[in-house]
Amino acid sequence: MELSQTSNFIAAFIVLISLSILIYLARRTIITDKYFQTGINLYQQKDFPGAEAAFRQVIAINSTNDVVHLLLGDALIQQGKVDAAIVEFQDVIKRAPKKVDAYLRLAQALMQQQKPQEAVTVLQKAQDLLQKQRRVEQAEKIQQLLQQISSASRDA
Secondary structure (H helix, E strand, O other): OHHHHHHHHHHHHHHHHHHHHHHHHHHHHHHHHHHHHHHHHHHHOOOHHHHHHHHHHHHHHOOOOHHHHHHHHHHHHHOOOHHHHHHHHHHHHHHOOOOHHHHHHHHHHHHHOOOHHHHHHHHHHHHHHHHHOOOHHHHHHHHHHHHHHHHHHHHO
16 A cells, blocks of 8 residues: 555656646746747837847747847847847857858848958858758849849949
């Protein structure tokens, strides 16, 4: 009888711990989603400082969410904080080197800083990734963009 009670106690304890973990994770997800949606709404309303704050709250909860880092970078660019945006894009590239969107946003930021050669290098990496991912149409668009940058550099 004692063994049965001990087994029941252990089983109940395991269930209680599991439920506690699930509740914690669900709560964390709901909070994160709330801040994320707030950030998206504020960005769409062109409240870029508010969007930045909301995205930073998401990152404080889950620092590895690359999409939020990209959106934060976009909000920073809209505020003229290009250096800070570049850091966000570079961080995403370090964590997820196959995320083409980070390269494209980084190239855009570099162009805003009048650094076309650095932007070209980043765009070439994005083009290579797209080709490896067999996204040929998008790779061709980048090739066209690279040609435009190249001819603009020659004309300047």
